[in-house]
Amino acid sequence: MREDVKQLLGLQETDQKIEALEADLVRIPKLQEAAKERLANDTQALATAKSNYQSNEIEIKNVELDIGTRRNSIDRLKVQQFETKKNEEYTKLGSEVIRYEGQVDELETRELELMEIADNLRTKIAEADTALAKTQGFVDEEIAELEARATERKAELAEAKATRETKVAEINDEDLMDTYARLFNKREGQAIVHVTNARSCTSCHVQVTPATYALAQSGSAISHCDNCGAILFP
Numbered sequence: 001m002r003e004d005v006k007q008l009l010g011l012q013e014t015d016q017k018i019e020a021l022e023a024d025l026v027r028i029p030k031l032q033e034a035a036k037e038r039l040a041n042d043t044q045a046l047a048t049a050k051s052n053y054q055s056n057e058i059e060i061k062n063v064e065l066d067i068g069t070r071r072n073s074i075d076r077l078k079v080q081q082f083e084t085k086k087n088e089e090y091t092k093l094g095s096e097v098i099r100y101e102g103q104v105d106e107l108e109t110r111e112l113e114l115m116e117i118a119d120n121l122r123t124k125i126a127e128a129d130t131a132l133a134k135t136q137g138f139v140d141e142e143i144a145e146l147e148a149r150a151t152e153r154k155a156e157l158a159e160a161k162a163t164r165e166t167k168v169a170e171i172n173d174e175d176l177m178d179t180y181a182r183l184f185n186k187r188e189g190q191a192i193v194h195v196t197n198a199r200s201c202t203s204c205h206v207q208v209t210p211a212t213y214a215l216a217q218s219g220s221a222i223s224h225c226d227n228c229g230a231i232l233f234p
């Protein structure tokens, strides 16, 4: 292989590494956000469970208030019943008492139902709490791992960029560097590629002419793929 092509191939390896590291550094914060999002779902689930429990508690309080109001009415009616001299009024007050007592029964049944619901809702809160704690553990761990990965990638990137500078300095050919840079972008990192024994360019997978292939083999000049322009090495 020609020395300059060999050097470019080395540079390309470094550039591919830099691209991969940079892509990962873009990816990491997104992964951290996604991890936090999972936490948000569990936090929301816990808040909903707590809110449902609170609403149920308010309903229980209201039922209890209603029961209290009716019991007061019953007491008052009974006093009136005791004080009245009229038979007709006595009977009327008595049926009022029965009506309120019926309502108290219904309300007490309702209160029991609500208390059962409260038990279920307490269980749901406990479950949501456990799930959140578990997710929190995973998320904390994942975020810490991603943080460590980012630190590692930054160090690797700095190292790769330093290596790149050294390699660029060694090549010391501006035109060749321009061609390389253009091809690296156009061919998505596949600027310097192997040409197979079947004369296939491994950047675009099109077969090159025998002359191009022969040039790549002899190395008397830099050989470019006839189709995509990639620099070929045998």
Ligand SMILES: [Zn+2]
Residues within 6 Å of the ligand: 201, 202, 203, 204, 205, 206, 225, 226, 227, 228, 229, 230
């Ligand atoms: Zn090609």
